[in-house]
Amino acid sequence: MSPWPFYQWGLDILGPLPEGSGKPKSIPVAIDYFTMWMEAKPLAKTTGKEVAHPQANGLMERANKSLMHGLKARLGRERVGWVDELPNIMWAHRTMLKTSNSKTPFSLTYGSEAVIPAEIGMPTYKTIQVNEVQNEEEMRLNLDLIQERRETAAIREAKYKKKVEQYYNKRVCPVSFRVGDFVYRRNEASHVESQGKLGPN
Structure with a gap:
């Protein structure tokens, strides 16, 4: 990390x-x-x-x-x-919430959640709650607290990675092969011409 x-x-x-x-x-x-x-x-x-x-x-x-x-x-x-x-x-x-740390990349970078352009022109809960007089003070407070939020996110991410590792290791079945052993080889289902990166999987 x-x-x-x-x-x-x-x-x-x-x-x-x-x-x-x-x-x-x-x-x-x-x-x-x-x-x-x-x-x-x-x-x-x-x-x-x-x-x-x-x-x-x-x-x-x-x-x-x-x-x-x-x-x-x-x-x-x-x-x-x-x-x-x-x-x-x-x-x-x-602006998407990440499963590993329950934060968005935007909030970890700038200290507050993003306001999407559509929210600026129409009243939403987030835009109604903004107090123009105290906004700058709130933004400074967010920046003061950003290090604590980042540390919390790092701890959450470490816990999440440990949990995923334990889940994965529980399901792993160790198998060893020797030279000359027969193994299954997966053939491609079809030989359709590749359509490049944007083609279907």
Whole structure:
């Protein structure tokens, strides 16, 4: 685990994707280990050389999977316009409650919950409760308490990881193989032509 926010980042390159407006073909993705804050920008294809992928880990794989799931859900069958949808998916990721620590990446980064643009123009409980006179003082208090919230989130995340590890280890059945043992090999169900990253699983 990362000891504090933005101390340690995971990096990966997601792609190749269908060519979007401006000719981007891939998405460099970075995620902070502590807050789970994700950064992703479309990247145009490099000239003549393929981009080397950094070594990804489990966190990056989950982040990439989440990003691809969001893109597929927003695009439907068209699979075009992913560049325009990327900021919406990033906003959704940053404001979604994480199971591991019961906080959003936005709140761990800025000390308060995000107000979505739709809430600004219409009365909701969150916007009605704002006191314009005391708002700045409340924001300063949130920033004063952010370290305590981050420590609480880190403790929750450590507990969650321990629980998941115990659950996983309970279900593991150790099996050993020797050279010459017969094993089952899974064949692909069909030999359909691959439709790339945005194709169906």
